[in-house]
Amino acid sequence: MLKKYKLNFAHLYGDLMNTYGDWGNILALKYYASKIGVDINSELISLGDEFNSNKYDFVLFGGGQDYEETIVAKDLPNKAKALIKYIENNGPLLAVCGGFQLLGHYMVMADGTKVNGISAMDHYTENLHFKGLIKNKEKRLIGNITIKNPVTGEEYHGFENHQGRTFLGKNEIPLGQVLEGFGNNGEDISEGVIYKNVFGSYFHGPILTRNGNLAKRILTTALNKKYPKEDWESKLKSIPTESF
């Protein structure tokens, strides 16, 4: 009998933070998982719902419009403790745009409104009017982007569209260095973040659909954590990687 493997996903605020095809990230992980006989169960965790830090093997926290993001920011403190516990226990998490911003200390919206994050990680986000900016002042950062991770040598392709300028903090390293485009802040060629097993990025695209290498990396992390006896990396190696 074939042994069944199963991962539980939490899609944080998937009904509100859903503006830029973030659902595609779950579709990408499902696709690769199905090729190696792993089932994915995805659950929506939204306003008023409890987040159980022991229940999930992967969490997606997507981007949304400013209005929805402020509503989410008000609800998020109720889940902060459990989310921080999940992250500190090396739980895999992908955070895009707004989700990435809200895991940090704060974000300033285009109109100057400051929205507090949950300080699960040490970055913070200023807006396009931020006085400290030297390059690309007063400008939305829009366009195609390519970055390279200096450790793995992997390249990631996508599309960015954000006004926020995110600056990384303690124990955080960028997901990659910008080869083309703007990245976190248009200043220091960093794009995205890696902290423990958290991956953050400004990429729409959605990031995992165009970057199968990253999708496989995240999937491997989640599977190794839950089923450490199997060699997931070589299983996934035999599946063609969608990367363009």
Added chain:
Amino acid sequence: MSIRSKIAFLAGSTALKLTKKFKKTGGTSYPGKLAYKIDPNILKDLSKNMETIIVTGTNGKTLTTALSVRVLQETGRTIITNPSGSNMVQGIISTLLEHHKEIKHGSNPLAVLEVDEANVAKIAQLLKPKYFILTNIFRDQLDRYGEIYTTYDKITDGIKLVPNATVLANGDSPIFSRINFPNSIKYFGFNHSNSKSKIKAPNNTDGILSPSDDSVLYYNFITYANLGKFFSITDDFKRPELKYFVTKVSKLKPTFSDFLIDKEKFHIPIGGLYNIYNALAAYSIGKEYGIESSKIGSVLNKDSRIFGRQEVININGKQVTIVLIKNPVGTNSVIDMMSTDDKPFDLITLLNANYADGIDTSWIFDAEFEKLHKTKLKQIIIGGQRYKDLDVRLKFAGFKNTIIEKDFEQLIDLISNSKTKHFYIAATYTAMLDIRKVLNQKGFVKESF
């Protein structure tokens, strides 16, 4: 007319004559651009003695405008309208320059103008419309305008400039009930179901928060996307009372729809639930102008050419339906329409990412291509600049053995030689222009759009 506007008028009219003489196709915005440069207020002079209706919203404004024009022709008044695509200030000036004589000498002239969302305030301020027709606001070309609430603000800024104007809005769209206008507002929508269900919209739906308490909205029923009979958990925000409404949807097919508005039977020669909304908007403005329901019904039934965006052509005996896709809601509606098709078909889908298509293609992951599994689809063929994105999207949706064909000439040969008798081409705007060009060269369509 001031001297300045006279000069602007002369320059614009001359430019119009010259472009007409040297270019075969109309619809250029250059004369308007020139006149606008000389006198930004020229619209005011050009529209003297003219009544205006502005049609705006992200989806369906072209068809709603065309249908409203046909319905309002029943008033016997001189009706002026702008070609789709000429919906910004310059394009509208060009339109009014072109129809200058009709406006001056016609019988009580009435302009039905499709207006780009970001241009509503500019145009409303000068033309002081009598009606605003609001179709819907869905996520569209976010890289251009930002978010649905930004688009909404742009439209309402324009409406507030003309407090005497009446707003005819889609009542099933929660966004149009968000704020109170000083204007009189009348809603149209669907009352075809007595459902007392309490459902939420699917996860991927935009614009589902109640402005009263920022909770996620519930619905008794959803027609499509976030449209339906909505209410907040505390019931302090809910679907407004409708003035004009569909009471029954009798039959939905790819080529026609049958429905009742206030017990009157309607038949429109086009598929897609979303087109019933367009017809309903045209019905509503018709009623506002005192036209009888039966007359509106026969106008909507009569002429299939006005439903131009969904066009059916014949390629070597194959029936090919061309539809435009540009955002998740539109694409889902097109897929819903395909699911009403009884005959097996092949689907050709083309994705470009030029400015007019939206340069961010991430929306394809919010469209539910998975639903195609429930249709009579036989084969998918993929093309356009961003064929790779589409290929991956469809692969993730579980479709195997899709064909990639980047060359449009070969694509047409493929249709021509196919055993399948029935095709859909679903393409983004510039991809549609591109394939039409090739279809035109081969003589399958007359004009290049």
